[in-house]
Amino acid sequence: MILKAEPDKALRFLEDNFELFRTLYRLQLEHSIIGRDLFEEATEEKADVIVKRMLDYKLVVSQPNGFRINEPVRGFLAFLLNEFKPLLPEELTKYRQAFLELFKRIQAFRDDDILILAERLDAFYQELQEFLENVESNTSQLLRNSQYLKANKGEIPYSERVRRARHLIEYYIEPLNRILDVQKKQSITNLLNQVSAYVNVERFNHPHTGIRQRFERLHELLREAEARILRQSHVVTRELLPLIERLQTESEILSGWLYFLERPFLHEVPVMPARRLFTLTGSNIGVGLELFLQQFERRPADIVLKEEETAPVNTRQVYFNRRHYQQALKAAAPVGNYFEWCYEAMQAHEAMPTTERFLKIGSLLFEEADEYEAEFGEGRIQLQIESAVFDLPVMEVRRKAQETGAQKSTAL
Amino acid sequence: MNTDTTAERRITFPEGHQDVVEALLVDGRFLLEGDPAFMTLKQHVDFYQAFFRESFGLSLEYHSEYAFLQSGRDSDPLSRDVCIFLGILCYELDREGYNLLEQLSFHTLEFEQVEQMFEMSSFREVLDATTNLQDAQARRNFYNRLHRRRIIERLDDQIFRFTPAHKYFLEFARSVARYNQRLVEEEE
Numbered sequence: 001m002i003l004k005a006e007p008d009k010a011l012r013f014l015e016d017n018f019e020l021f022r023t024l025y026r027l028q029l030e031h032s033i034i035g036r037d038l039f040e041e042a043t044e045e046k047a048d049v050i051v052k053r054m055l056d057y058k059l060v061v062s063q064p065n066g067f068r069i070n071e072p073v074r075g076f077l078a079f080l081l082n083e084f085k086p087l088l089p090e091e092l093t094k095y096r097q098a099f100l101e102l103f104k105r106i107q108a109f110r111d112d113d114i115l116i117l118a119e120r121l122d123a124f125y126q127e128l129q130e131f132l133e134n135v136e137s138n139t140s141q142l143l144r145n146s147q148y149l150k151a152n153k154g155e156i157p158y159s160e161r162v163r164r165a166r167h168l169i170e171y172y173i174e175p176l177n178r179i180l181d182v183q184k185k186q187s188i189t190n191l192l193n194q195v196s197a198y199v200n201v202e203r204f205n206h207p208h209t210g211i212r213q214r215f216e217r218l219h220e221l222l223r224e225a226e227a228r229i230l231r232q233s234h235v236v237t238r239e240l241l242p243l244i245e246r247l248q249t250e251s252e253i254l255s256g257w258l259y260f261l262e263r264p265f266l267h268e269v270p271v272m273p274a275r276r277l278f279t280l281t282g283s284n285i286g287v288g289l290e291l292f293l294q295q296f297e298r299r300p301a302d303i304v305l306k307e308e309e310t311a312p313v314n315t316r317q318v319y320f321n322r323r324h325y326q327q328a329l330k331a332a333a334p335v336g337n338y339f340e341w342c343y344e345a346m347q348a349h350e351a352m353p354t355t356e357r358f359l360k361i362g363s364l365l366f367e368e369a370d371e372y373e374a375e376f377g378e379g380r381i382q383l384q385i386e387s388a389v390f391d392l393p394v395m396e397v398r399r400k401a402q403e404t405g406a407q408k409s410t411a412l
Numbered sequence: 413m414n415t416d417t418t419a420e421r422r423i424t425f426p427e428g429h430q431d432v433v434e435a436l437l438v439d440g441r442f443l444l445e446g447d448p449a450f451m452t453l454k455q456h457v458d459f460y461q462a463f464f465r466e467s468f469g470l471s472l473e474y475h476s477e478y479a480f481l482q483s484g485r486d487s488d489p490l491s492r493d494v495c496i497f498l499g500i501l502c503y504e505l506d507r508e509g510y511n512l513l514e515q516l517s518f519h520t521l522e523f524e525q526v527e528q529m530f531e532m533s534s535f536r537e538v539l540d541a542t543t544n545l546q547d548a549q550a551r552r553n554f555y556n557r558l559h560r561r562r563i564i565e566r567l568d569d570q571i572f573r574f575t576p577a578h579k580y581f582l583e584f585a586r587s588v589a590r591y592n593q594r595l596v597e598e599e600e
Contacts, residue, residue: 150511151509151511246513249513249586250506250511250512250513252585252586252589252590253502253512253513253582253585253586253589254502254503254506254512254585255589255592256584256585256586256587256588256589256590256592257495257498257499257500257502257503257585257588258499258503259588259589259592260495260496260499260585260588261496261499261500261503261535261538264492264495264496264499264538264541264542265492265541267495267588269488269491269492269495269584270491270495270580270581270584271482271483271488271491272440272480272483272488272490272491272494273436273440273441273442273480273481273482273483273561
């Protein structure tokens with residue numbers, strides 16, 4: 001009870017400071033109670049007298065850990081601002097208990113005081129009104145919460161949005177659906193249907209006029225309730241659930257792409273429709289043809305290589321024909337002066353005699369040491385090849401006799 | 413399949429058979445609802461499942477809004493490009509506050525607008541590494557390929573819209589998310 005002001009004055013005060021009340025209401029909505037620091041922050045720019053009046057008029061009450069907007073005022077502000085915390089379905093199920101209890105008592109009424117029956121009917125009517133209002137504000141609030149999540153105005157990350165969407169579905173929307181679902185035996189709607197059937201009979205049968213009128217009034221509300229609950233149930237199934245589901249789908253798609261884009265070139269990808277050129281031949285023909293063609297791809301390269309080499313190269317110049325000299329030595333043996341023979345053989349066979357060639361020919365003897373034996377003779381011999389002059393010993397070379405093959409005599 | 417047991421067995425093919433085969437097999441494109449060939453396919457799904465399996469060893473992927481032949485190849489470079497393209501586009505659309513599914517399913521998009529998103533995208537590195545998406549010229553060719561495969565429909569030089577075929581890739585993204593979600597849950 002407001003002791004320090006007339007009711008209309010308190011209402012005007014509320015009007016004058018509506019912005020402040022809105023701020024306080026939102027703080028309370030968020031935190032359940034307005035902490036002292038938050039309260040001071042909100043009222044910082046207000047005159048002290050305003051804070052004092054707020055408390056004097058009991059629009060706001062002080063509590064040990066902060067402030068609260070007085071409950072009737074809070075309800076009024078909630079109605080004005082159309083901002084609520086959605087009720088947990090558990091909070092709504094208390095109505096079922098109340099309905100059930102009242103219904104039982106009304107049915108059980110025999111010869112008691114007629115007044116208590118009238119009061120119970122009034123109470124039922126009152127509870128039902130409250131229930132309907134709560135359900136309606138609840139669905140509208142849930143719808144708003146879902147839309148807020150959907151539009152992502154708060155720029156909440158995907159995983160968080162999915163979590164919140166799941167939370168809404170699991171704890172609010174699906175239980176609410178169960179309460180409203182007339183098919184479920186435990187639902188409030190189902191109970192109200194039973195009440196409706198009873199009330200429909202009693203509004204004609206009851207002997208007392210006043211009670212009949214009350215039954216009649218309740219009957220009307222129940223009929224209206226049916227339509228209103230059906231509407232809310234539709235909002236839940238047609239709008240809320242799809243909205244939340246779509247939100248969940250969208251977030252799932254986005255987080256899926258983000259996972260993919262973390263390693264876009266390593267992640268597996270979906271199978272695509274592939275183009276096939278239409279052929280009348282078997283499936284192996286392509287591979288076979290490719291193999292067949294590959295051999296031609298290589299051949300021209302080979303030919304070019306050979307042509308380039310044959311033209312300028314003189315094989316006699318390039319290749320040391322070891323076999324030729326071996327045979328010549330074999331035919332010439334025994335040779336009186338080995339190095340002179342080498343010189344002559346080289347001059348006869350090589351187009352361009354060089355020291356390198358001469359040394360190669362000269363070394364033949366040592367490679368064939370098994371077959372030949374050599375003996376140093378008297379004197380030396382000078383040979384000039386290119387610019388070098390070789391001073392060489394005279395050496396007689398002859399083929400080894402087979403029986404004396406084990407004995408080797410090597411020179412140098 | 414209708415068979416005739418007279419002297420020789422004769423197969424009669426559904427009307428529009430050639431269009432179905434050309435679209436699915438020769439063009440390798442998505443066949444879309446609304447396409448006359450899709451109607452043919454829809455009425456003879458079982459026949460075509462068997463036809464493509466028996467004739468070419470390919471499986472027909474049939475959904476309510478689109479159909480295509482699975483290539484049987486493990487990895488298709490175009491598929492990767494499409495995934496990267498759609499992934500980045502979805503991310504950018506969401507960042508700019510569009511309703512993603514609505515935008516992709518029901519609205520047209522401007523090439524110019526998409527180009528801007530890609531130019532400014534924070535996934536620059538990924539784009540640079542993707543030959544077919546790295547610059548405006550490459551993307552123009554890429555749009556043509558998407559159009560040929562019926563993933564997008566070019567309405568004119570400026571605007572296009574996604575065909576229902578894009579849902580195939582969105583489903584892929586969802587499966588990736590679910591798979592990763594399961595991994596996270598298992599770890600916990």
